[in-house]
Amino acid sequence: MTTVINANVSSQKSWFKWVRDNLFSSVAGTIQTFAFAALVVVVLRWLLGVAFAEKNDWTAVATNMRLLVSYNYPLSQFIRIWVAAGVLLVCAAASLGAWRFDPALTVKRMARTFYSVAVVAALCALLMPSSAPGVLVRTLWLVSTVLAIAGFAASAVASKRNNLTVSFGALLTSSVVGLLAILWFVPFGNYGVVGGSPFANPGDTVARSTKEPWTVIFTLVLFTFWASRALGTKTVAIVRSALLAFWLVGPAFLIFVVLRDPAFDWQRVWAVDVPLAAGFAFGGGLLVYLLAKPTRSSLARLVGVALSAFAILNWVAGFFGWYGMLQKVRISMLLLAILVLILPAFAGSQSKRLRIAVAWGGFILVLHWLITAINTPSTLVISAPPFLGGFTLTFAISYYVVLASFPLGVLLALARTSDLPLFRMMSTAYIEVFRGVPLITILFLFTVMLPLFLPRGMAVSDLAAVFAGYSIFSAAYLAENVRGGLQSVRQGQYEAANALGLTVFQRTLLIVLPQGLRVSIPNLVGQGIATLKETSLIAIIGGFDLLRIANSTIPNQPQFLGQKRPGLLFIAMVYFILAYTMSKSSQRLERRLDAGRM
Amino acid sequence: MSSTKPNDNTGQSPRRNMITCRGVKKWFGDFQALKGVDLDVGEQEVVVVLGPSGSGKSTLIRCINRLEVHQEGIIEVDGVELTNDLRNIEKIRSEVGMVFQLFNLFPHLSVLDNITLGPIWVRKKARVEAEKTAMELLERVGIPEQAAKFPGQLSGGQQQRVAIARALAMEPKIMLFDEPTSALDPEMIAEVLDVMRDLARRGMTMVIVTHEMGFAREVADRLVFMESGEIVEVGTTEQFFSAPREERTKKFLSQIL
Ligand SMILES: Nc1ncnc2c1ncn2[C@@H]1O[C@H](COP(=O)(O)OP(=O)(O)OP(=O)(O)O)[C@@H](O)[C@H]1O
Ligand SMILES: [Mg+2]
Numbered sequence: 057m058t059t060v061i062n063a064n065v066s067s068q069k070s071w072f073k074w075v076r077d078n079l080f081s082s083v084a085g086t087i088q089t090f091a092f093a094a095l096v097v098v099v100l101r102w103l104l105g106v107a108f109a110e111k112n113d114w115t116a117v118a119t120n121m122r123l124l125v126s127y128n129y130p131l132s133q134f135i136r137i138w139v140a141a142g143v144l145l146v147c148a149a150a151s152l153g154a155w156r157f158d159p160a161l162t163v164k165r166m167a168r169t170f171y172s173v174a175v176v177a178a179l180c181a182l183l184m185p186s187s188a189p190g191v192l193v194r195t196l197w198l199v200s201t202v203l204a205i206a207g208f209a210a211s212a213v214a215s216k217r218n219n220l221t222v223s224f225g226a227l228l229t230s231s232v233v234g235l236l237a238i239l240w241f242v243p244f245g246n247y248g249v250v251g252g253s254p255f256a257n258p259g260d261t262v263a264r265s266t267k268e269p270w271t272v273i274f275t276l277v278l279f280t281f282w283a284s285r286a287l288g289t290k291t292v293a294i295v296r297s298a299l300l301a302f303w304l305v306g307p308a309f310l311i312f313v314v315l316r317d318p319a320f321d322w323q324r325v326w327a328v329d330v331p332l333a334a335g336f337a338f339g340g341g342l343l344v345y346l347l348a349k350p351t352r353s354s355l356a357r358l359v360g361v362a363l364s365a366f367a368i369l370n371w372v373a374g375f376f377g378w379y380g381m382l383q384k385v386r387i388s389m390l391l392l393a394i395l396v397l398i399l400p401a402f403a404g405s406q407s408k409r410l411r412i413a414v415a416w417g418g419f420i421l422v423l424h425w426l427i428t429a430i431n432t433p434s435t436l437v438i439s440a441p442p443f444l445g446g447f448t449l450t451f452a453i454s455y456y457v458v459l460a461s462f463p464l465g466v467l468l469a470l471a472r473t474s475d476l477p478l479f480r481m482m483s484t485a486y487i488e489v490f491r492g493v494p495l496i497t498i499l500f501l502f503t504v505m506l507p508l509f510l511p512r513g514m515a516v517s518d519l520a521a522v523f524a525g526y527s528i529f530s531a532a533y534l535a536e537n538v539r540g541g542l543q544s545v546r547q548g549q550y551e552a553a554n555a556l557g558l559t560v561f562q563r564t565l566l567i568v569l570p571q572g573l574r575v576s577i578p579n580l581v582g583q584g585i586a587t588l589k590e591t592s593l594i595a596i597i598g599g600f601d602l603l604r605i606a607n608s609t610i611p612n613q614p615q616f617l618g619q620k621r622p623g624l625l626f627i628a629m630v631y632f633i634l635a636y637t638m639s640k641s642s643q644r645l646e647r648r649l650d651a652g653r654m
Numbered sequence: 655m656s657s658t659k660p661n662d663n664t665g666q667s668p669r670r671n672m673i674t675c676r677g678v679k680k681w682f683g684d685f686q687a688l689k690g691v692d693l694d695v696g697e698q699e700v701v702v703v704l705g706p707s708g709s710g711k712s713t714l715i716r717c718i719n720r721l722e723v724h725q726e727g728i729i730e731v732d733g734v735e736l737t738n739d740l741r742n743i744e745k746i747r748s749e750v751g752m753v754f755q756l757f758n759l760f761p762h763l764s765v766l767d768n769i770t771l772g773p774i775w776v777r778k779k780a781r782v783e784a785e786k787t788a789m790e791l792l793e794r795v796g797i798p799e800q801a802a803k804f805p806g807q808l809s810g811g812q813q814q815r816v817a818i819a820r821a822l823a824m825e826p827k828i829m830l831f832d833e834p835t836s837a838l839d840p841e842m843i844a845e846v847l848d849v850m851r852d853l854a855r856r857g858m859t860m861v862i863v864t865h866e867m868g869f870a871r872e873v874a875d876r877l878v879f880m881e882s883g884e885i886v887e888v889g890t891t892e893q894f895f896s897a898p899r900e901e902r903t904k905k906f907l908s909q910i911l
Contacts, residue, residue, distance in 0.1 A: 350778040401775070403778055404774070404780070405780040407780070548754060548758035549758060551721055552754065552759070552760065553760075554721060555719055555721065555747055555752035555821075556824060557744045557745070557746075557749075557824070558771075558772070558775060558776060559740075559744060562776075566775065571762050
């Protein structure tokens with residue numbers, strides 16, 4: 057909806073004019089407006105009636121908040137959850153700062169948002185059924201009043217200085233301060249479970265064990281945001297690469313090391329794991345450094361082919377049990393072979409070679425550490441088996457499925473559009489097969505059937521099976537979305553790249569993919585949202601995700617017997633907020649990439 | 655085949671051959687676009703290719719850097735024969751710059767990145783060095799102030815000049831131009847032709863397909879006239895315009911001049 061407001065007219069008048077021009081400009085328009093308003097009132101009234109009916113007990117949600125966030129995670133170790141959440145949020149803030157996230161928030165638009173939310177809040181307060189908790193109705197009135205005043209103030213300011221904008225940092229800071237104030241002073245009530253018995257103190261503010269960690273986290277968030285914004289151009293480049301690396305492996309580290317707390321057998325670590333990691337990191341790094349010299353590209357190809365043959369042999373041998381080998385050696389070998397194979401495309405000056413070698417070394421060290429940690433037993437004592445559940449499970453699965461299916465899907469899309477018939481056929485077969493099978497079937501297949509097919513000694517946990525099955529499924533859809541984008545890249549781009557003498561690999565990486573992926577952004581984000589929502593299928597195969605907890609765990613608790621509605625409405629809201637945020641950020645990303653370009 | 659064979663169909667003094675085409679034939683399906691083309695281009699020579707639409711001019715110069723693959727005959731570039739060997743092709747392409755009618759700049763990269771892409775990834779130059787050369791080239795084509803912009807923010811003439819700078823950044827031995835000014839508004843044609851004129855003066859070996867007759871007469875060492883996939887006539891500029899030998903050339907010139 058666009059409104060053209062004359063800067064010289066006072067805001068009241070312009071609002072009046074806007075309402076007249078857009079809502080009551082004709083008889084038909086007026087009827088439409090009233091009909092729509094009536095519909096909104098009826099639907100909202102119905103929704104609120106459903107949500108706050110007499111028989112709904114919202115303390116079921118409030119009491120079980122910890123269950124919804126992290127399922128059975130032991131309370132004594134809960135600090136680990138806070139640390140994980142804190143690290144994620146702080147890194148998010150650092151990323152916003154380091155990438156100079158600063159959308160142009162005009163005061164005029166903010167005023168409009170304030171007014172709209174104020175109207176919605178007031179409407180909700182008015183239409184609340186009498187069974188709704190009084191504190192909620194009072195809060196809604198309060199929010200409505202505060203926002204109406206804020207909106208009035210903002211539009212008064214905007215009418216004087218038309219294009220006044222507010223920096224994102226200022227907005228973030230004031231929001232955080234506001235949130236913390238609400239957390240500390242608004243009596244939402246204190247609910248929870250201690251030692252198996254639930255308690256409820258409706259008049260209190262939120263528990264201190266909740267308030268204090270949030271306060272620490274948010275303070276750090278603000279600090280990191282402003283600090284990373286203040287970085288100079290030299291340092292910010294380093295910080296950006298560090299943050300990218302974090303977003304790749306950070307969440308896995310948080311899940312498997314921070315949350316799971318592996319009980320390392322240090323003797324074995326020093327005797328086996330450290331030498332292996334060091335060998336691959338330094339030996340591989342040296343090899344890469346030597347072979348990345350432009351004059352040695354034929355040698356690099358030769359070594360790459362030999363390494364690949366050896367790496368593939370290791371996997372085949374592992375599958376048939378010919379000779380034993382640590383899984384991480386197989387993985388590292390394969391990765392090194394792939395790197396050496398594509399190395400000629402990245403060959404260059406000495407500093408560039410050094411960078412590639414160092415990146416490889418760092419990557420291998422982190423990878424080995426993660427694999428070792430994942431394969432080490434956990435120290436946690438958990439009453440029911442899965443250590444991940446609730447929101448942490450939903451987040452972990454959807455995040456890594458999106459991350460893993462992305463490269464796989466891109467490769468499939470490239471294969472499907474390639475000139476080589478064999479690649480095309482294989483990719484088409486993969487895509488058609490996995491798109492033709494329902495996700496739930498694949499998840500069952502992977503958790504129930506996969507262990508039966510695997511050779512002895514190659515066990516996978518349910519979590520890994522779900523992750524693998526879901527990623528493979530998701531990649532098939534992603535490939536089709538990316539293919540659409542790739543096909544939009546014009547022939548002239550290929551010709552220009554060829555005319556410069558780029559290799560096919562370089563052309564794909566530097567010219568075709570960046571352009572093709574940009575076109576695919578809306579579809580890719582749509583798929584990301586679908587992935588997030590469909591993690592709820594994990595409930596069916598035995599995982600304790602948000603849906604399972606709301607739909608069966610909570611309603612089976614003796615004190616909340618049959619209380620499904622509040623939990624389901626609550627998780628619906630959580631899903632909606634996440635999906636809406638993703639959708640909004642994709643629109644912003646598109647606009648930013650489009651700005652000033654063809 | 656010797657690549658230093660002198661031109662036999664003109665009175666040119668023999669120079670080292672940069673491009674040699676012998677009996678080049680090219681089919682698109684059943685349609686024969688090149689019907690046995692012989693052409694020599696010497697070092698530092700400027701050859702302009704003329705001909706009616708559909709005569710195979712673009713096809714010919716696209717065969718020279720193997721954007722199109724010819725089926726019969728031989729093409730040698732700087733003494734190296736074009737074969738299916740991939741590394742051979744990439745090497746030749748990196749030594750032959752090409753400028754397209756529709757610019758074909760990379761829209762997702764800034765002007766500077768468009769120009770440094772080849773030197774960094776193909777020539778394996780360090781970024782700093784590549785950027786320095788790129789700025790010098792932008793200076794030369796007259797738009798150093800546009801370095802940070804994206805192609806979509808430039809005028810057609812500016813885009814084509816960036817495209818020329820991008821090709822030159824590879825330090826090519828030969829430049830191919832396929833109707834570089836045909837997609838430009840009249841007021842921008844001159845600025846692109848100026849850049850090309852300057853290149854010719856500096857001794858670049860060039861093959862140019864163009865309909866700009868005045869420009870052709872001015873810069874060309876030799877002119878080639880093509881029709882329906884064949885070279886009808888090759889001659890020095892003077893001879894070509896004042897005393898064309900072939901009937902078909904005369905007819906073409908009378909239509910266009
Ligand atoms: N990819 C292709 N597939 C089929 N036919 C083609 C293809 N490219 C060119 N042709 C045909 O080959 C012939 C020569 O085309 P070419 O583009 O070389 O002509 P041209 O002399 O450059 O013409 P113009 O002045 O219009 O650019 C034309 O008849 C054209 O239709
Ligand atoms: Mg043409």
